[in-house]
Amino acid sequence: MTQTTGEVRVINRQSARVGVYVSEEEGHTVLELGPANDVDIGDVMGWDSATALGTQIYRNLTKGWADEVYVAKHGVAAANLEVQLGS
Numbered sequence: 320m321t322q323t324t325g326e327v328r329v330i331n332r333q334s335a336r337v338g339v340y341v342s343e344e345e346g347h348t349v350l351e352l353g354p355a356n357d358v359d360i361g362d363v364m365g366w367d368s369a370t371a372l373g374t375q376i377y378r379n380l381t382k383g384w385a386d387e388v389y390v391a392k393h394g395v396a397a398a399n400l401e402v403q404l405g406s
Contacts (some may be wrong), residue, residue: 323369324380327362328397334405338395339364346394349403350377357382369393 325348329338337358338347352358362381370393378385395403 322365322367324363324365327358327360327364329400329404330358330360331404336391336404338400338404341369341393344369344394346396347400347403348393349391349395349400351389351391353386353388356386356388357384 323341323343325339325341327337328340328347331337335352335354337350337352339350340347350364356379358364358379359381362379365378365380366375368375372390372392374387375390376385377388377390392403
């Protein structure tokens, strides 16, 4: 299975949502993290399905953790991230 990777570009700590830029898609994947998920701008995330929504296993390759996150949307343009992140 091909792994998708992306870089965390935007974090809204109040909504626990992050925007992960995926260069192959030229867009962002929006994730909702759990309270235990430590993530910072620049972290590299990895996952197995480029299109699956809902609860999925994502890995923070920078920090070395893997956990279930809620995948809200794929392919979000930078101009639409604020709305998607609940800012």
